[in-house]
Each structure stands twice: as C-alpha cells, then as structure tokens.
Amino acid sequence: MRDTALEGVLNDLFATEGILIRESFTLRSEEGHPVEQIDGALEVDGSAYLVKSSGGVSLSRSTR
Numbered sequence: 001m002r003d004t005a006l007e008g009v010l011n012d013l014f015a016t017e018g019i020l021i022r023e024s025f026t027l028r029s030e031e032g033h034p035v036e037q038i039d040g041a042l043e044v045d046g047s048a049y050l051v052k053s054s055g056g057v058s059l060s061r062s063t064r
Helices: 002-016
Strands: 020-028 034-044 047-052 058-061
Touching: 002 020, 002 034
Parallel strands: none
Antiparallel strands: 020 034, 034 047, 047 058
C-alpha cells in the first residue's frame, strides 16, 4: 500500500517537473509469466531510468 502511494507521489512530481515518465508495468517472460515489476521509468537528458520502490526507492540507469 505504501509503495502504491509513493508511486503516485513520484508520478505527480515528475509530471510537474516536465520529466517524461512511464507508469508502472510488468516485465514478462516469452511464456507470459511475470518476471519483474517496474514501478516506473523516466527519461532525463536523454537517459532512461527504471524506478523500483520495494523496500525503498531504487533508481537504475537503463542500458538501451
């Protein structure tokens, strides 16, 4: 429940600051099974970052 509340706050903050965001989504295997929950993704200065908030917020730079 806290993670969901934090996710909403972060999405609002990013939108206010004009940061491109993608809300939460689930990465799935080829068979369609959930592999990982991503709480959001954002783009800053042309770099993409993945956001995870389970047990605290973690921000990882994506390697595209």
